[in-house]
Amino acid sequence: MTTAESDKTGGGRAEAARAGAPVRVIADDAVELGFDEALSAVRRLRGGPGRRLLKPLLLLCAPLLGALDDRSKRALEEATGDSRVFSTAMATALNVVLDFFLYPIAGYFVGLAAGNPPLTESDRGWIVLGLLVATAETLVRWREGIFHARPAEHIRHGGSAYGAPVGWLLRPLVSQVVRWRRSGVVPVDGFFSPEFESKRERERRYGEVYTVEEHDAGAYVRLELPRRVPPSAARDQLGLGEEMPDYDVRVALEGERLVVRGRVEDDRLRAVCGISPAFPADFAAEIPVTGPFGGFGYRYQDKTLEIVVLKKGARVDGDGSNQRARG
Template sequence: MATVITSECINCGACEPECPNTAIYQGGVEWQAPDGAMHPAISNDIFYIVPEKCTECVGFHDHEACAAVCPVDCCVPDPNIPETHDVLLARARALHPTEAIPDDAPSRFKKEGADAPKANGHDAVAAAAAAPAPAPAAKPVAAPAAKPAAAAAPQRVVGMRGRVEKAVPRPAAVARPVPSFAGELPIDFEKLLAELGPSRRRTSSRLGSVGFALLAVGQGILGALPAGSKQRIAATVNDRRFFDPALATAGNVFLNLLLYPIVSLGFAVATRRVDLFTLAVHPWIFLGLTIAALEAGFRLRESFFRGAPLAETPLRGAKSTVGFDGFSAGRQVFDEKLERERRYGSVYQLEDRDDAYILRVEFPRVLPPSTLADELGLAREMPDYEYQLSLRDSTFVVHGRVTDAQVRRLTAVAPAFPSEFTTRVSLRDPVSGFRHRYQDKTLEVILPKAAG
């Protein structure tokens, strides 16, 4: 029978990476069928197991991996879904068509003594259902010798921070093939990238080139426009060589540092308050610089006072250790804000070409500072995330999650470190599919635009 997670679940996430079939999902997260179709979450509050993908670890282990690592024993058999060994083995083969699962693969049904009730609820229910009726005249049989008390219950060891874990050895890591998702195009990534048109805008005439050159030179003046207007100009031009909203804002800030003192001094001279080329002009120059600095601070207030993501900040400054670029973890270790944003899936770039979109999502690169990471002896580099991709109408969805069991423990105590994230990217034009590759902690996706 399938396994179910009861309401006693504490959302520790220990079971999810142990499942060989990716049948366990966090509450509220949609689950993906073998054909790539997405389905609503079965539970919104706690982790849940998809019965259609659960094989009770038949074909991989001689025990249920989720039940073995659960610290509160809330992974139990579902009496409403009884299933046999053959059914579960066939399902395992269907879920893993690229793997050869033999008939003698590991299975709790073949485990020695599986016909007797065990502490595990699965075996107890299965044995009770298969037990024959007692004979009317049974010959008395001496009771078997009692086993030592130490063997009556599974061995437990006390883990760090008071957590109790079952001493079950972890299965050896198996190299997984490059994942493929529904809607993915059957073409090599490099070949598809080579067939795309250039990313930069091409001008068809000298007059057009002059216009774009004037636009590039005048960025400092256009930087005074509202943020929405600058974004619309950037979307229309679609070439950062000629117009970049952040560069335009920066240029306008520095232009004001020159313009405001000149205007202030001109006003003082025009009203005959001071004479030019005298020391009396210094206060008026300082007044102009002060006004320019106050305006720059007001325009960058989101970055200074509210800690907005750097991608949403009108002007990016040099990296430093000030508060709005990150925070101190309390151990003389500085956690950069950009790395924290990667853990939420917020660091990505969407390039809009004439014939395709190119999406680049940066995955986390290093573990966040934590004393638990030191206790566990974890390396500083972040293990690769597992990811799922889907295309729904005009939205491309990237779902990433931590699969390393030790690192998932870290997500429960480290600040700003979710165990998984979902990034949704809206596409203005319809696309015909996508093709992806993952390398160097960066996911690259090509989405060719539909013809017509």
């Protein structure tokens, strides 16, 4: 079970919900939103000083942004909240088309540097080489779709050979769209066997595996909870399975911190916690987020807690977009 609590100035009202149940987010202007609707509103690009040109710039730079790695492009797509502004698949496709012009041109200039006379038959080999390089790179980037017949939305859209310098060149633009993220503990799995637990699973038990997206209109937090009960003689004697039961989780806003408290409810499992190392029966994760806050909501499913926070003064339009209140 999960419980959401308002901050200390909000009257202390609490609402209980079962895992996976529909959630509602109440913004400070009394607009009621579903979780996905609120998340889309928080992530959506909004107008404002210095940001009005972001959408046309993204559209203009899409062929170059398509050279970035898959993770960066998906972060851009999530941050824009509108596939008409930026789409991972479309940007990659535009970049592939661009490469079939860039690589032959690059091959032509390599031929000139090698001493070939300009605009002669001797340049043809270098131009053809550029086309072959572009073809080979396209096959590598889209290998999952080409060789495994997967749909475009389910494949990795890899970056081009010059993706890293493009990322550095367009960093000022990207940083205006993809707001900064942070994580309590970098989620990296270590060595795992029946005798040794993974590093990531141990950190989950302390509420330390989370990511945060900060946006102008709010924040999105994703916190992972433990999946497994660690192996022990006590676990086997009590007949407990390997799968970790759901925690009793409480979420509250305290100042400019999002506090998530988790508690093991099963008394037998709490007894195992008392004698097992790195397996606390309770945890409290304090996650800094920038306020002031107007409302928040959460959902819990598949051992993952997702929280969306709306800032005070954010106005929600009828289409689910969000704009900062003026004045």
